[in-house]
Amino acid sequence: xxxxxxxxxxxxxxxxxxxxxxxxxxxxxxxxxxxxxxxxxxxxxxxxxxxxxxxxxxxxxxxxxxxxxxxxxxxxxxxxxxxxxxxxxxxxxxxxxxxxxxxxxxxxxxxxxxxxxxxxxxxxxxxxxxxxxxxxxxxxxxxxxxxxxxxxxxxxxxxxxxxxxxxxxxxxxxxxxxxxxxxxxxxxxxxxxxxxxxxxxxxxxxxxxxxxxxxxxxxxxxxxxxxxxxxxxxxxxxxxxxxxxxxxxxxxxxxxxxxxxxxxxxxxxxxxxxxxxxxxxxxxxxxxxxxxxxxxxxxxxxxxxxxxxxxxxxxxxxxxxxxxxxxxxxxxxxxxxxxxxxxxxxxxxxxxxxxxxxxxxxxxxxxxxxxxxxxxxxxxx
Numbered sequence: 001x002x003x004x005x006x007x008x009x010x011x012x013x014x015x016x017x018x019x020x021x022x023x024x025x026x027x028x029x030x031x032x033x034x035x036x037x038x039x040x041x042x043x044x045x046x047x048x049x050x051x052x053x054x055x056x057x058x059x060x061x062x063x064x065x066x067x068x069x070x071x072x073x074x075x076x077x078x079x080x081x082x083x084x085x086x087x088x089x090x091x092x093x094x095x096x097x098x099x100x101x102x103x104x105x106x107x108x109x110x111x112x113x114x115x116x117x118x119x120x121x122x123x124x125x126x127x128x129x130x131x132x133x134x135x136x137x138x139x140x141x142x143x144x145x146x147x148x149x150x151x152x153x154x155x156x157x158x159x160x161x162x163x164x165x166x167x168x169x170x171x172x173x174x175x176x177x178x179x180x181x182x183x184x185x186x187x188x189x190x191x192x193x194x195x196x197x198x199x200x201x202x203x204x205x206x207x208x209x210x211x212x213x214x215x216x217x218x219x220x221x222x223x224x225x226x227x228x229x230x231x232x233x234x235x236x237x238x239x240x241x242x243x244x245x246x247x248x249x250x251x252x253x254x255x256x257x258x259x260x261x262x263x264x265x266x267x268x269x270x271x272x273x274x275x276x277x278x279x280x281x282x283x284x285x286x287x288x289x290x291x292x293x294x295x296x297x298x299x300x301x302x303x304x305x306x307x308x309x310x311x312x313x314x315x316x317x318x319x320x321x322x323x324x325x326x327x328x329x330x331x332x333x334x335x336x337x338x339x340x341x342x343x344x345x346x347x348x349x350x351x352x353x354x355x356x357x358x359x360x361x362x363x364x365x366x367x368x369x370x371x372x373x374x375x376x377x378x379x380x381x
Contacts (some may be wrong), residue, residue, distance in 0.1 A: 001066055001070075001091060001095060001097060002040075002053065002064035002065060002066050003064065003065050003066075004048075004062070004063070004064055004065075005052065005063040005064065005065045006063075006335040007062075007063055008239075008243045008246075009242065009243065009246045009247075009293065009294060010238075010239040010240070010241075010243045010246060010291075010293040010294070011054075011061035011239050011241030011242075011291065011292075011293055012236070012239045012240065012243060013045065013050075013052055013054070013063045015047065015067070015222065016049065018048075018121070018124070019047050019048060019049050019050070019222075020047060020048055020222040021045065021046075021047055021222045021224070021228050021229075022046045022047060022048060022112055022116060022228060023044075023046040023108070023109055023112050023228055023230070024043060024044070024045050024046075024228055024229045024230055024232050024236060025043065025044045025046075025101060025103070025105045025109055025230060025232075026043045026103055026230075026231055026232050027041070027043070027101070027102040027103040028041070028042065028043065028044040028053070028099055028100065028101055028102065029041045029102060030053060030097060030098070030099055030168070031086075031097070031098045031099075031100060032096075032097065032098070036303065040053050040055055040064065041055065042054050042055030042056070043055075043232060044099065045063075046109065046112055046113060046116065048068075048116055048119070048121035048122075049067065049068055049069070049121055049122040050065040050066065050067060050068060051065065051066045051068065051071075051113070052064065052065045052066075053065075053066075054321055058258075064092075066089075066097075067092055068113075068116060068117060068122060069120075069122045069124070070091050070092045070093075071090070071091060071113075071117060072090040072091065072092055073090045073091055074087060074088070074089050074090075074110060074113050074114055074117065074174075075087065075088050075090075076088075076106075076110055076157075077098065078174050078216060083330075085100050085101050085102065085104075085106055085212065086098045086099065086100045086101075086106075087099050087101075087109070087110050087113075089105060089117075096269075103231070104347075104377065105230065114292040114310055123160075164299075198219065208333070209360070221242070223271045223274055224237050224240050225235040225274050233280075234280065234284045235287060235289060235291065237276065237280060237281075237284040238285065238287045238288050238291055238293065239285040239291065239293055241263065241267055241281075241284060241285070241288075241307075242288060242291075242293040242294060242295050244266070244267060244270055245258070245263070245266075246293075246294055246295070251307075251308075251309060252309065253343060254343060254344055254345075255342050255344030255345075255348060255349075256308055256309045256311075256312045256341055257298075257306050257307070257308040257309075257344065257348050257352075258306060258307055258308075258344075258345065258348065259304060259305065259306050259345060259347055259348060260281065260285060260297075260307065261281065262345060263281065263285070264276070264278060264281050267281070280337060282305070284295075285305070285307055287299040289308070289310075294309060294310050294311075295307050295308065295309060295310065296308060296310060299356075300351045300355070302351065304347065304351055306348060306351070316361070317356075318355075318356045318359065318361050320342065321338065321352060321353060321356050321361070321362065321373070322356070322361055322375055323361065324337070324338060324341060325374055325375040326371055326375050329374065329375065331372070332365065332372035332373050332374040333353070333372065333373050333374075334352035334370055334371065334372050334373070335347075335349040335353060335371065336349075336370075338352070338353060350371075353371075353373050356373070357373065360376055360379060361375075361376055362374065362375065362376055363375075363376045363377075363378070
């Protein structure tokens, strides 16, 4: 009954165009109607076109999806006299499945499933949208540059209203899911093929930075919220942050390491609304290593928190820093210079230089012009 779904690097399902999350519930057991066979135990994720079961299988995440278009009816197994944690789903081929909610939230979930079935969002997603051609009457207000600016302002206000309303109300999200996704993915088809960095002109670099900014702004189509994720809020938040940083090797292009304040700005900018608090971000980051999504939280002696790839190697970074210092043995290297050469933030560059100094690979010179680091020749004496 379930089809295996493809997962993102951080272990979240890859959604179809127009698909959005509605509810996430942990500890759900899937059984046959006779209850003689347990098919699966995991987290249930309800979208506007799927019921997804996510489970951990031998340290790997797997996702299996049941298409809602195949569901005929959903019924509560409880009666007036006999309570039950189960719901029964009738599938079009006559088969039945039971979902047992071991951690509660059955009533909320069954209500949301029924509302989703009533709306039949898959019919709109599968069918191409009908173009609406309207011929606006000419007016003096719509003419010229000022008219274009007024139209753009109206469009921006409309987009802002759609995203804010949809992400704060589940009913609106289910009803206008396709419109929301269309707004957020307006420029997602645009891609920039980055050429060799040494052959890029300044204008090409500017285009690359501009495209990166666009991707950051529309990077999250279905943001994780407390309303949809429930008890799994921080886990799903960690996975979504991981997807944002691992997408297109974005973190690797930032030097393999990024400070938590930078992640906070990047992620909230990508969400656009329903911003995440610093405390929630820190808690989600602390879960990443246990979730095995390819990232982990690290704290330097100075108190700076960073997220780095699991494959990040300090020794490799030290060798790069020593090589940079040896290129100009008289002037040395500064955090700003390392930031420019290795495409990382100045704060991360400074922490890496100080760490290399602690390992006696570099020497520091504090001057009125700033801090400069040199290759340590004292160890050769």
